Amino acid sequence: MQITWPDPAAIDWGTALSTAQLNAKASVAGTFTYAPAVGAKPEVGVQTLSLTFTPQDKTKYPTTTVVRKLTVHKAQPPVRWDLPSAVLQGTALTSSQITTAPYAIYGIQGTADPASYMTADGKPLGTATTAAAGTALVQATFVPKDSAHYISSVISTTLTIAPAPAMAAIDFGDAKQTVQGFGGSAAWYYNKMTDDRMNVLFGTSGADSLGLSILRLRIAPADWNASARTADTGQWTAELENGISAQARGALVFASPWSPPASLKIVNADRTNPLYSGRLDPAKYADYAQYLNAYIRYAASRNVKLYAVSLQNEPDWDPKDYESCLWNADEMTAWVGGYGAAAISGTTTKLMAPESFYYSQATTDTLLADAKAASALSIVGGHLYGGTPNYSGAAQKLGKEVWMTEHFLDSVNKADGKTSWPTSVDDAIAMAKEVHDGLTLSQYNAYVHWWLVNSNDATPTGLIGTNNKPTYFGIGLKHFSYFIRPGYVHYDATSLPQKGVRVSAFGTPPGAADSKAVVVLVNENAADVTLTTSIAPAGRSLTSLTPYRTTANATFERQPAIGVSANTFSISLPAKSITTLVN
Template structure:
């Protein structure tokens, strides 16, 4: 029998399918204390600057091309905390006039200074060129501002070519000149960045709040890049960039580092020099290396100097690079989502992180794990024909990152809390003026019940409101949990889930019900079923649906099949399978249909008779043609067979 990961709780005892007993259960009359997490509102830690994402290399252009109402829907899903996950920070690319691999990614970026001393807004033709200049990013920043975003980070991949030793914004190869700025151009570069900030506010009404002079300074490659050493960055900031910003009244903070490794190596020389440190506002790094324990925490001491100096620390770029081109279906499921939820909590707790960024929140690309939302297309930007078709996929990581970003607001502070109230469970907590949020990640396969005590002058809500993402749920708003005098509450954490608890006065609406092929569909949590079906609890599989007879059906509403390519590759279009886990009795046929119990047939599974106690998984390819499971549809499992009971039903799930 295939072991399930459901738990069943009855008469005070929680039993896993394997027989494992959960903490807080009663065994042979011996009471074990339930795990308790203490959230101490008087233990104030770092201020949260927010959660962000990048739109470098014209990624906003794909959102624009969707057209209304999809364009606004995508923007709301990213930036609005009522309709989406409420990102607070936008990271943009300072244009350098170069390209990504010869006109890829919608062509070259535009620089404000294409030649020494020649700024675009000082030229006679500027009124005619202005509307098209950096149009995608300008539009995106304005739309984000409409939705409450006030923090804009501009990072430099490369200075303009005329400032470089190789006269190029990309690498000239192993035998070419160094891919570095010329030593005599440091002041010109400082003036360039000052002009960028001042010019964007004057010309476009956009206040760039943070500037990073380098992106991944150890990298030299065929796209925009420029190498720096930590000592060179110290000199740049101390002698040029900092004094220039101060002299010209540039209202932007300086962000330093942004190396590939999640550590402070590229900022350490500057922050260890008091004269340079005075100008460094944020120490930043990316998360592509230097993370340990399966990429869920920072290496010890990675930011020791920054922490000792009380510096603000940002993680400004990370994504799921996954298997080669993200061909593992699991990299889009709750397994992937839990990885990032655990990572975020650990970084806020251990590194005292102030902000966390994803790479591309919404993008049209070649399915490499870069996105939270992927726009389906008939040609990626790399192909030179970036045509979106109006379909999209929402990966589980969108929701698990959102379990933080939607509820933890800019300006909130992290507060002390029991980090690991039970094995496999991590908890972090945050508070605002009156609000608070408690985010709990349960990496265990089974449910865990915990008590949460609110201490240290905590507000006293009559109830807390939980929102949960699990294998079968996407940030689902659950019923209120009443507190005990506003001081504590008890919650059962679903296996492999992320749950955020907020006070009753801070509740947000549930997100629109958009199901996806990356979720598990529990039979008992369907959206509609035929008469005669019943839900029954079992000791080994939790709740199941029984009473299945000829013509019975289960329905799940609003499933997003997109174009039918499970992992998002054009060459995998239509490679989608559906699995139904059942205990056959008389057996029969399971039909997969869309839009009704007599709707289009998209798959068929035949199951032989059985004992009714042995569980099997039946599989079918899914017809994802335009007339089948393509785009959003209700999914039906319809059961056919002879008289009598045909099956008991546990789950349905998809794979590639």
Template sequence: MATPPSETPVNRRAVLAGGAASVPLALGLTGAPAHADPTRPRPAVVEPGRRRQVIRGFGGMTHARWIGELTPSQCDTAFDNGPDDLGFTILRIPVPEDTADWSADLATAQAAAAKGALVFASPWNPPADLVEPFVRDEVPQGSQYEAENATLVNAHIATDNPGYQGEGYVRFDGAGASVQFDGVVIGSAGTKNLAFRYSAPSGDVHADVHVAGVAVAEGVLFPRTDAGTWAWKSVQAQMTPGQWPVTVVATGEGGPDLDYLMAAAYTPPGEARRLRHDAYGAYADHLNGFVHHMRDNGVELYGISVQNEPDYAHEWTWWTTDEMNRFLAEFAGRIDCRIIAPESFQYVKRVSDPILEDPEALANLDILGAHLYGTSVEDFPYPLFEENGADKELWMTEVYYPNSSSSANLWPEALRVAEHVHHAMVDAEFQAYVWWYIRRFYGPLLEDGAISKRGCMLAHFSKFVRPGHHRVEAPKEPQTGILTSAYAGDDGTLVIVAVNTTTESASQSFAVKGRAVRKARQWLTDATRNLAEQPAVWGRGNAFTASLPPESVTTFVVPA
């Protein structure tokens, strides 16, 4: 098991050159004084004996055919765990559809595996001779925005007609009424499909659709439906990356009843593709061939996915839930590797629920993989997985956050990465957190190989929370704006990651149940410091107290 960085790190890269200024410290107490200050935050009690999920690690993706390989030096920075390294322990690579490209990412995979990293692979497409075009007639996919959470003008939330999702739907009260879906996330430039789930029991109605105040479709017809029957109306718009308001404005006496909006890239009719239904066996052989190719070249894949984002496949291969379940139940068993599925782009539960509810499909699943693009923290928990996935692993297999448009060094925006990892570990209870491209201007490594601020946020977890550690019980927000999570190694080492999201310093005490605390080493990132080791915090009894600078992340390591 890897150990934390040495007591006196020698920083080689300017991005990790942390200042040596000490952080104000306070001694920990084993309990509250006789006359405790009622306004003083109570200690966050960490319970190493109450284990949650086992951690497989943290890492990222490389895709040589799209952005080039990592250099040997960049590989070292990503997967070593010295003072100036990220300490990543997971590498994701693609499964090329053409066997001639199977070695494109081999050198990086070999280097990562030699350093002890887990390597897994995801396909975007089957071989070209195994796919066919088709016309999609299923429910539109994309990021979902509920109408009842929108900004309403001369409109109201209703619940009298059945069949809606969420807490209700929105009914227009007259001409000029509007429903504005705020913060619609667009990740890349291009033609987007804005699909509205609607009902129109009173007859045909019309409405205009605006993006950021500009009309993109006027007089859109929403044909009549029966009461309680919901249909789809889609419009297309050219959009650029960002968060945009999408507004529906009634043009007659009323508009359609709106349930929610789905926003996604646009796939023209007839351009969608899928795996031929008579080619499932050949596709399983293709995946198995890649597993053996990597094995024959010294890389034992930890897992292989059936499909990258089968529910957002505007530029790759679509799968329905029925198709995915059939492949898992009837063909995945012939693949000599752990199976990962479904890798929904947004952790959409209706994509993974059918697997968890089908014993034959579930029997051949080893890792439930998910992406977190636009997923709200409220949707991170997964009760059905808790119920049916007892012997399965739960991985977050791809994300960039909060965007792919800003520099990874932009602060305090980069602090949001640490918040995201915290929620992924605590609220979703993922066992792995895998970033998109390891090297990118918005990623953990910049194009020149230097570690970015976003990279530091990931490293506060990856360098110290090592494979085999367990997350253990601890308050996830012991005081407003302070996020904490704790992890224990089998050797007795305890790791606590504290994220101060506020603009003020905060004093936070930690009490470790069932053991004494002699000291806690600490590493800090804030506006001016990057993974800078600070003077150790000395404990008293079973507790210690530290000051958390504003907008900062601190990782504490309590030795056994």
């Protein structure tokens, strides 16, 4: 009689035991009794799991007890930090001037450590210069009251330094990150989208065109022959067709697996499908690298040159009814450090991780703290479900791109009892606020929405409807994606010059022959706002700016140009509006 029970991967406190940990097998029939049982939530520390196997035929086989050790880490609290009010240029900066403080949700108590306030690059807060108007990134450490179960968590926010009350400033001499683009997902799109649809999504010439420049594909869990190192590539073909069309329109294409093939997993017996949940078998780490490499090469043979490939979609989310695979930070670090280079070997494709469900900073920090893993990794990806944009100091220090690779917003018009609803200008503003915060605070290099097209027009979450007309979510994103082209740079600006007004600035790189400028203004207030903005042109000749405006009554409507005099312009922003200015 033989009993096999893999060493369970570490979990975070609060995780209930399941067959992901309690998954022993025996070579003969019998019953398995675990202590603690399925559903128990072990305490923090190294805990003992016990299995008693009672064979069906007790005359031939003895009852056997096996133990395994399980490491339970402290959990990371979900922390938020609302944008504070602006401070005036020239002010001596102290933590007491910051009008908001970090806090945790879901009833988790705690406070920010007063001594932890500093600039995002780790300098004391007093060294943050307010001599120039713009935006300072500041961070603090949230210390949970329940330190036995939660780790302290670093959180960032943007502090606006205004040249005068209710006035904004833009500095085209202070370049931040390069923007790779904006996009959405075609996961599970087995049919090739029509040219009309692709032109709306990725074009820049039609009235409804969104100007997207990134497409995310799903890597279907194709059957894998480990001995021949080949996959059933027919399972990949259909979804790659949209990659061909998007790439033909100048888009970057990257791909994410929702699950490895079942043959490479330790499956979760609680699920109805081996592709749901489970973990990558450590004995199959090399096979998984070869599998991803095979996908990259097959995509190239179909004329899809992948910009990046992710090792796993949402490794920290365990749904019951669709493809998934769980990884903890230690497993991911071991695979990326040991096998990540092999996954992209012989290609120009970049490796992305971790694509956390809620943009887990702790997982990112663990990955990047390992020299081998950090060397293999080019892009830090993540989602915003249950999370908010946050600055990754570790990624910035190591020069890694940071991408938001999936999120969607529910419409403000959604309500209990309703079976259908339209999108509205409030949805466009919500989208624009999230993109703004991601680009200015997190300094994302890319923002990628979830599905491109509504799965159900009655309950819209996509960027366009099935009629190829933009939803207000699409319109909100268009205010960035249409004019901010791949390779443009984010420049410093007063991100929140007054309550309810957001300002962000972009343009061609310093020294470019065509000095393009793009300014996005979001007014979420219920009243009109007049905003005066000063510009440090840094060699750009700006004499006028043309507004494109969305309100409750108009979408992306071109307005008469406004003048720029003595490097200053003034503009009236209607209530609940988004305005993009271009030269």
